Every structure is written in C-alpha cells, then in structure tokens.
Amino acid sequence: MAVYKxxxxxxxxxxxxxxxxxxxxxxxxxxxxxxxxxxxFFFLASFIYPLICALIIYVxxxxxxxxxxxxxxxxxxxxxxxxxxxxxxxxWQSVMALFLAAFIGxxxxxxxxxxxxxxxxxxxxxxxxxxxxxxxxxLAILMSLMTWVPGLLCFxxxxxxxGWQWMRDNWxxxxxxxxxxxxxxxxxxxxxxxxSAWVKWKPAAGGLMFGVFFVASAFGGLINVVQRxxxxxxxxxxxxxxxxxxxxxxxxxxxxxxxxxxRATQGEQLPMWTTWAALGLLAYICLYMLRRKIRGxxxxx
Amino acid sequence: xSDSVISFANVSRFYGEVLGINNVNLAIPAGITSLVGPNGSxxxxxxxxxxxxxxxxxxxIKVLGVSPDDPERLGKLVGYCAQFDACPxxxxxxxxxxxxxxxxxxxxxxxxxxTATALERVSMTPAAQxxxxxxxxxxxxxxxxxxxxxxxxxVLVLDEPLNGLDPxxxxxxxxxxxxxxxxxxxxxxxxxxxxxxxxxxxxVILLSQGYVVAEGEIKGVRDEVKEQPMQIxxxxxxxxxxxxxxxxxxxxxxxxxxxxxxxxxxxxxxADSFYLLLNNVILEKGLDVESVAPADDDVxxxxxxxxxxxxxxx
Numbered sequence: 161m162a163v164y165k166x167x168x169x170x171x172x173x174x175x176x177x178x179x180x181x182x183x184x185x186x187x188x189x190x191x192x193x194x195x196x197x198x199x200x201f202f203f204l205a206s207f208i209y210p211l212i213c214a215l216i217i218y219v220x221x222x223x224x225x226x227x228x229x230x231x232x233x234x235x236x237x238x239x240x241x242x243x244x245x246x247x248x249x250x251x252w253q254s255v256m257a258l259f260l261a262a263f264i265g266x267x268x269x270x271x272x273x274x275x276x277x278x279x280x281x282x283x284x285x286x287x288x289x290x291x292x293x294x295x296x297x298x299l300a301i302l303m304s305l306m307t308w309v310p311g312l313l314c315f316x317x318x319x320x321x322x323g324w325q326w327m328r329d330n331w332x333x334x335x336x337x338x339x340x341x342x343x344x345x346x347x348x349x350x351x352x353x354x355x356s357a358w359v360k361w362k363p364a365a366g367g368l369m370f371g372v373f374f375v376a377s378a379f380g381g382l383i384n385v386v387q388r389x390x391x392x393x394x395x396x397x398x399x400x401x402x403x404x405x406x407x408x409x410x411x412x413x414x415x416x417x418x419x420x421x422x423r424a425t426q427g428e429q430l431p432m433w434t435t436w437a438a439l440g441l442l443a444y445i446c447l448y449m450l451r452r453k454i455r456g457x458x459x460x461x
Numbered sequence: 462x463s464d465s466v467i468s469f470a471n472v473s474r475f476y477g478e479v480l481g482i483n484n485v486n487l488a489i490p491a492g493i494t495s496l497v498g499p500n501g502s503x504x505x506x507x508x509x510x511x512x513x514x515x516x517x518x519x520x521x522i523k524v525l526g527v528s529p530d531d532p533e534r535l536g537k538l539v540g541y542c543a544q545f546d547a548c549p550x551x552x553x554x555x556x557x558x559x560x561x562x563x564x565x566x567x568x569x570x571x572x573x574x575x576t577a578t579a580l581e582r583v584s585m586t587p588a589a590q591x592x593x594x595x596x597x598x599x600x601x602x603x604x605x606x607x608x609x610x611x612x613x614x615x616v617l618v619l620d621e622p623l624n625g626l627d628p629x630x631x632x633x634x635x636x637x638x639x640x641x642x643x644x645x646x647x648x649x650x651x652x653x654x655x656x657x658x659x660x661x662x663x664x665v666i667l668l669s670q671g672y673v674v675a676e677g678e679i680k681g682v683r684d685e686v687k688e689q690p691m692q693i694x695x696x697x698x699x700x701x702x703x704x705x706x707x708x709x710x711x712x713x714x715x716x717x718x719x720x721x722x723x724x725x726x727x728x729x730x731x732a733d734s735f736y737l738l739l740n741n742v743i744l745e746k747g748l749d750v751e752s753v754a755p756a757d758d759d760v761x762x763x764x765x766x767x768x769x770x771x772x773x774x775x
Contacts (some may be wrong), residue, residue, distance in 0.1 A: 167645060172666055188560050283541035285536030416660070456509065
C-alpha cells in the first residue's frame with residue numbers, strides 16, 4: 161500500500177444557504193428562455209388583458225376620463241368591478257398560462273433525461289425533490305407573474321381608488337385570486353413535468369398537455385351520457401378548477417359558475433370534497449410518474 | 462468503520478431479478494483504486510452506489526463516514542464523471558462547469574474562479590466558450606472530467622475517464638490522477654485499458670458477474686492466485702544450465718530460453734522455493750545474474766487468471 165502525505169484541504173469558505181440551491185435551475189432556465197423570441201413575445205403579450213383591466217378600473221374612478229370618453233356617470237357601472245371581473249381576469253390569464261406550460265413544460269425534464277444529465281445533478285448536494293422543485297419553479301414563477309400577480313395588482317388598484325372599506329368587504333377576491341391561481345399553477349406544473357419526463361418528443365408532450373384536458377373532459381362527458389350520472393365531471397379538469405375557484409372566491413354564497421375556460425356545469429355540481437380529492441389524485445399520479453423517472457441512474461431491466 | 466475509507470458492508474444491488482452486485486464487502490483507502498472487470502460485471506453499479514445515485518437493495522455504504530442517503534454532505538465530498546456523455550443541452554463548456562458549481566452553494570465569484578481553474582487543469586480554457594455539443598469526443602471527456610474536479614472533491618469517482626482521449630491528453634490525465642491520489646484523495650477509476658490501470662493504480666478491485674473476485678495491490682492479488690504458476694524472467698549468462706538445475710525440482714512447471722539466449726522465462730508453482738534455489742545455484746555455479754523479475758504480476762495477467770478464459774474464478 162502506497163503511503164502518501166495528506167495535503168488535501170477541503171473548501172472552508174462561504175456557501176449559499178442550502179434551501180436556496182434549487183433556484184440555480186430557474187436562474188439558468190430563464191437565461192435560456194430569454195433567448196427565445198417567441199416565448200418572450202408571448203409572455204409580454206399575456207399582460208395585455210391585465211393592462212386593459214387596470215385601465216378599466218382607473219377609468220371607472222376618473223370622472224374626467226369618463227367625460228372625455230363621453231360616458232355618462234350612470235353608465236360607469238356597465239362593467240362592474242366584482243367577482244366576475246376578477247374571476248374573468250384569472251380565467252383569461254390561466255388559459256395563457258396553459259399555453260405557456262405547453263410551450264415550456266416539455267423542455268424541462270426530457271432534455272436532461274435524453275442527455276443523461278440527471279446523474280450530474282444528483283451527484284451533487286442536490287436531492288431529487290430539489291430537482292423537481294427547481295424545475296417546477298421555472299413554470300411556477302412565470303405562471304405566477306401571469307396569473308395572481310396581475311390579479312392582486314388590479315385588486316390593489318381598485319382598493320386604492322375605491323377605499324379601505326371596499327378592500328375589507330371584498331377580501332375574498334384577493335384570496336380567491338391568489339389561492340385559485342396557485343391550485344391551477346400546481347396542477348399545470350405537475351402535469352407538464354410528468355409529461356416531460358415520460359414523453360421525450362417535445363411537440364408530442366406539448367400536444368399531450370392539451371390532450372389531457374380535452375380527452376379527459378370528453379371521456380368524462382361520455383361517462384355522464386352512458387351512465388346517466390354527473391360523476392364523469394371528475395375527469396373534466398377545467399370543470400374541477402372552476403368549482404374550486406367559485407368556492408374560493410365566493411364561499412357558500414355562490415352567484416357565478418366560474419369563468420372563461422373554467423366553468424362548472426350548472427346543476428351538475430358534485431360534492432366539493434370529491435373535487436379536491438380528484439385534483440389530489442391527479443397531483444399524486446403526476447408525482448408518481450416523476451418519482452419513476454427522476455433517478456440518478458436509469459435502471460434498464 | 463473508519464472515516465478515512467469508502468466502505469461497503471454486505472452490499473447487494475438487484476435490478477428486479479437481474480444481479481447488479483452481490484454481497485460486496487470492501488474498504489477502499491486513499492490513493493488510486495481501479496475497478497476492473499468485463500462489461501456487466503458491476504463496475505458502474507458500484508460507482509453509482511458510492512455516489513448515491515442508486516440505493517443498495519441490502520447492506521450499508523459509507524463514503525468517508527457519510528451515508529449516500531445524505532446528498533448534502535455526500536455531494537460535497539464526491540466528484541463524479543459519468544461513463545456516458547452527460548450534459549444539459551445548449552451549454553458552453555464554461556457554463557457547464559459554472560452552473561453545476563452553483564449547485565454546491567459557492568458564491569458567483571468563487572464559481573468563476575473554480576471554473577477557470579478546472580478548465581485550465583484539463584487544458585480546455587481556449588474552448589471554454591464553445592457549446593459542449595460541438596466538442597470532439599476527447600474534449601467532451603475532458604470537460605466532463607473538469608466538472609467532476611471543479612469543486613475540489615475528496616473522492617473522485619471516474620467511470621472510464623480515459624475513453625476517447627488522445628495519447629497526449631491520456632498522459633496528462635494520468636498525471637492528474639497520480640497527483641490527486643498522492644494528495645490523499647480517493648480516486649476510483651474504472652477502465653478496460655489494463656496496462657494503464659497497471660500504471661496508475663495503487664490497488665485494484667476485480668469484478669466479475671457482480672462479485673468481487675479480488676482486491677488489493679496487484680502483487681498481493683497475484684500472490685494469492687496459487688493455482689496459476691508464477692512466471693519469472695531471469696536474465697543471466699547461463700540460462701541453459703540454470704534450466705537444467707531447476708527441472709530437478711517438483712515445483713517447476715515450464716522453462717523457456719529467450720531468443721537472445723540470455724534469459725530464462727520459467728513458470729513455478731512455488732516462487733519462494735524457486736528464489737531459495739536460485740540463491741544456491743548462484744553460489745554453487747557462480748551464475749552471473751543480471752535481473753530477476755516476475756513476468757505476470759500485472760493487472761492483465763491477474764485479469765486473465767481470475768476472470769478471463771478457463772481461469773475464471775466465478
């Protein structure tokens with residue numbers, strides 16, 4: 161046995177906090193995404209609707225602007241700043257988020273799997289959970305900027321112009337926007353990641369994102385027709401999200417049935433717990449799919 | 462178990478019904494250790510286990526006292542260079558090393574410094590800003606090596622690190638291994654190129670069909686292979702006379718005089734008796750001996766005896 165003098169000294173300098181290491185992934189991903197013109201344009205275009213909403217709120221509270229537009233004082237209530245207004249804002253933005261997830265999602269995990277890069281991530285002080293959270297945070301950050309952030313900014317603008325009392329009376333609009341958006345973001349991000357891990361061809365994975373929504377919804381409709389039941393609605397993800405939003409925005413005093421793409425079918429509502437359970441099951445399936453694929457070494461049997 | 466070795470205690474890993482490695486007990490000390498064995502013998506499985514990329518089906522692994530279940534501590538200790546090209550798409554050589562260093566938690570300035578140092582060590586500085594996808598096979602091998610050493614790990618696990626390197630780069634890389642080994646690091650190398658394994662290794666681990674066939678210093682391993690007669694080359698002024706004297710002994714199996722008629726290549730089942738006898742012959746006959754050297758205590762021979770052909774031990 162060779163005897164050597166031990167001269168090796170490990171690094172003893174400053175390190176960043178271990179909880180923040182997952183942010184390396186989105187930091188790199190944003191640099192890469194920034195180089196894609198179409199995505200940058202699409203992302204910027206997604207702020208048109210919130211800007212229009214902010215403009216409507218501003219004009220509603222600006223008498224000189226109203227008179228300049230030739231609108232009578234009584235006509236200002238044509239567009240009410242209420243639950244429908246905020247749910248529509250969230251609905252449109254969430255549809256944009258679906259497109260964004262379909263564009264970006266497939267490129268998150270599959271290139272790492274195709275290039276054997278997972279072993280490099282996981283041979284570092286980096287766990288599988290941190291890898292998944294890091295990749296998910298790319299979508300979560302971008303979709304947050306598209307959904308609840310403009311929603312809350314509009315809520316803040318309306319509250320600022322209308323007064324503190326309005327904010328207190330309508331706090332559910334803010335919490336509904338925030339939590340409703342997060343339910344959607346988590347569902348989308350998990351689905352995009354799971355599909356990206358299993359379908360290596362990017363266009364197919366992107367198409368499958370939409371397929372999951374439309375095919376599952378059609379399957380649910382078929383169950384409803386054949387079995388003469390409403391339980392098939394549990395396969396309709398947009399219906400489930402609509403139900404969750406209505407509950408979050410309005411509690412038990414419900415006056416709407418969702419917004420845009422996310423509408424709960426009238427008169428066919430299922431118990432709320434089944435809605436949450438169905439979304440939970442979807443999340444579990446996605447996590448299971450990720451667990452099977454996100455491994456340091458691919459096991460070939 | 463000591464905190465200065467990489468230890469495997471009764472470790473087995475099965476892929477369903479397929480055996481990866483079975484009942485492995487090892488204590489790998491500092492220095493250069495080579496994993497040698499045919500394809501599918503379990504070399505990569507052993508490496509994946511010690512880097513925490515897969516979990517053992519049974520048994521316990523400790524890397525300098527750290528369990529592979531603790532990626533936060535293990536990742537700091539270990540540098541891993543995978544066998545296959547492994548790089549996220551679209552990165553330049555510099556980004557490849559820099560971004561993976563950020564995962565260790567170094568500050569941006571420290572990452573810059575370490576990236577530059579690692580690139581310099583593998584002579585890749587001029588190509589650092591080019592995409593890894595545009596590199597040649599040898600350059601990709603070197604950039605992989607650079608990312609594995611960039612964080613200055615105490616344990617280096619290198620799966621076929623010499624593949625694709627030209628002779629110059631090969632010599633430089635072997636010199637790097639020697640330097641790392643000499644500084645008290647653990648350098649675990651798997652290779653099929655046996656004469657290089659011979660050159661660089663302090664110890665070898667021979668694997669076959671998921672089992673550890675032998676481990677330790679090459680010479681020690683060779684001495685343990687008793688069923689294969691030892692080959693010894695004696696260069697002297699009278700090889701014929703020496704051969705005649707030796708054939709009176711039971712332990713002599715074979716003797717061949719070399720073409721220049723100044724050497725005798727012999728095979729004996731009892732090397733110690735042979736050396737004793739040689740001393741007597743030198744005294745009795747006044748034999749002029751130029752050199753006496755074992756001819757088969759290298760990895761290649763040990764591999765042949767234990768794994769290859771009829772001599773397979775498993």
